Amino acid sequence: MKKQSVCVLGGGSFGTAMANIMAQNGHQVSQWMRNEQQVEEINLTGLNSRYLPNAPLHQELLATNNLEEAIRASDTIFVSIPSKSFEDVVERIDRLLTPEKLLISTTKGFNPKRFELMSDILKRNSATQKIGVLSGPNLAKEIAAGQLTGSVIASDHAELRETVIELLKSPTFRVYENTDIAGVELAGALKNIYAIVCGLAKALKVGENTMAMIMTRSLAEMSRFAVHFGANPMTFLGLAGMGDLIATCTSPLSRNYRVGHALGSGQTLDDAIEAIGEVAEGVNTLRMVREEASKHGLYMPLAEGLYQLIFEGAKLETLIGTMMTGGQKWDVEFATYEK
Numbered sequence: 549m550k551k552q553s554v555c556v557l558g559g560g561s562f563g564t565a566m567a568n569i570m571a572q573n574g575h576q577v578s579q580w581m582r583n584e585q586q587v588e589e590i591n592l593t594g595l596n597s598r599y600l601p602n603a604p605l606h607q608e609l610l611a612t613n614n615l616e617e618a619i620r621a622s623d624t625i626f627v628s629i630p631s632k633s634f635e636d637v638v639e640r641i642d643r644l645l646t647p648e649k650l651l652i653s654t655t656k657g658f659n660p661k662r663f664e665l666m667s668d669i670l671k672r673n674s675a676t677q678k679i680g681v682l683s684g685p686n687l688a689k690e691i692a693a694g695q696l697t698g699s700v701i702a703s704d705h706a707e708l709r710e711t712v713i714e715l716l717k718s719p720t721f722r723v724y725e726n727t728d729i730a731g732v733e734l735a736g737a738l739k740n741i742y743a744i745v746c747g748l749a750k751a752l753k754v755g756e757n758t759m760a761m762i763m764t765r766s767l768a769e770m771s772r773f774a775v776h777f778g779a780n781p782m783t784f785l786g787l788a789g790m791g792d793l794i795a796t797c798t799s800p801l802s803r804n805y806r807v808g809h810a811l812g813s814g815q816t817l818d819d820a821i822e823a824i825g826e827v828a829e830g831v832n833t834l835r836m837v838r839e840e841a842s843k844h845g846l847y848m849p850l851a852e853g854l855y856q857l858i859f860e861g862a863k864l865e866t867l868i869g870t871m872m873t874g875g876q877k878w879d880v881e882f883a884t885y886e887k
């Protein structure tokens with residue numbers, strides 16, 4: 549692939565990990581962030597010590613404060629901004645976009661202002677409809693440490709999918725493709741709820757039978773919700789579905805898992821979030837999904853139980869009770885059993 553101009557919006561751990569791979573691949577990469585000291589640190593020392601310590605960054609990765617310049621110079625733009633601020637940042641770049649530019653979200657969450665995903669925000673821009681979503685079991689610190697990692701690019705545009713696969717291809721990072729944007733994006737956002745549940749369960753020292761049951765029923769809930777909103781249930785068998793659920797529900801590197809673990813160890817939600825100091829998308833996702841599930845009559849006992857536990861002071865037994873005695877009886881809902 550010939551040298552491409554790319555920019556990554558966001559100075560957090562995931563944006564930095566992606567920017568670094570593309571710089572290592574010889575592309576012209578700028579990474580936009582709002583913190584001037586962080587820009588200076590990356591450009592002078594090759595380190596992003598707040599978000600990705602211990603990961604030396606490629607010398608050609610250029611950190612910048614200049615959003616306009618970064619967008620104008622780039623053919624492909626990755627937006628790696630937490631869901632809370634995603635819309636604000638995308639609105640700032642709107643007038644700088646042109647029809648050829650490729651726009652990719654890496655953000656796993658919902659807009660807290662209204663029920664919509666990041667790709668919905670990207671689609672509202674006035675210039676380009678070349679939109680994609682990157683999602684998968686992608687713990688940023690593991691990627692930076694060179695652990696073998698797979699991800700998924702979902703888009704209607706074959707050219708976009710091909711470009712992202714090539715930009716990010718490395719001996720340790722591989723991107724697969726999918727056209728089910730709704731499935732891939734919903735999978736990445738929803739699994740954060742269940743990572744909180746699993747962190748909590750682990751803190752309570754549950755056994756592996758229990759962990760397996762929680763994770764598998766989580767997958768059932770996630771796909772039930774997502775299929776209602778247009779996803780293909782088969783997507784949940786792939787890296788963006790089962791893959792990300794496994795990584796996030798079992799790793800203390802996941803911020804959402806850590807929130808759950810802290811809750812299970814007796815901390816308050818506010819203390820847990822403050823101690824982590826990075827984004828944990830699952831808390832907002834839980835609020836949005838619970839509201840939408842009740843509006844549409846979707847049965848989500850684990851999400852409902854977690855919501856009641858966190859926001860309504862319910863006892864842990866409520867969460868356990870909804871899982872053990874709930875109304876849903878089929879193992880796999882999208883299979884046909886009755887002859």
Ligand SMILES: NC(=O)C1=CN([C@@H]2O[C@H](COP(=O)(O)OP(=O)(O)OC[C@H]3O[C@@H](n4cnc5c(N)ncnc54)[C@H](OP(=O)(O)O)[C@@H]3O)[C@@H](O)[C@H]2O)C=CC1
Nearest residue numbers: 558559560561562563583628633655656686687688826827
């Ligand atoms: N980390 C991971 O392992 C993975 C994360 N993701 C997803 O990627 C998204 C980004 O996460 P991640 O990189 O981990 O987040 P971090 O918490 O590591 O960093 C967030 C970054 O966003 C910046 N930011 C926040 N608000 C704004 C704003 N209004 N304007 C400009 N910059 C802003 C922060 O800047 P500042 O420091 O100035 O506040 C910081 O650079 C999330 O949705 C996450 O779910 C996806 C896959 C893996």
Ligand SMILES: O=C(CO)COP(=O)(O)O
Nearest residue numbers: 684685686687802803804
């Ligand atoms: O999405 C992730 C891994 O795929 C990162 O999870 P956390 O946001 O919980 O750290």
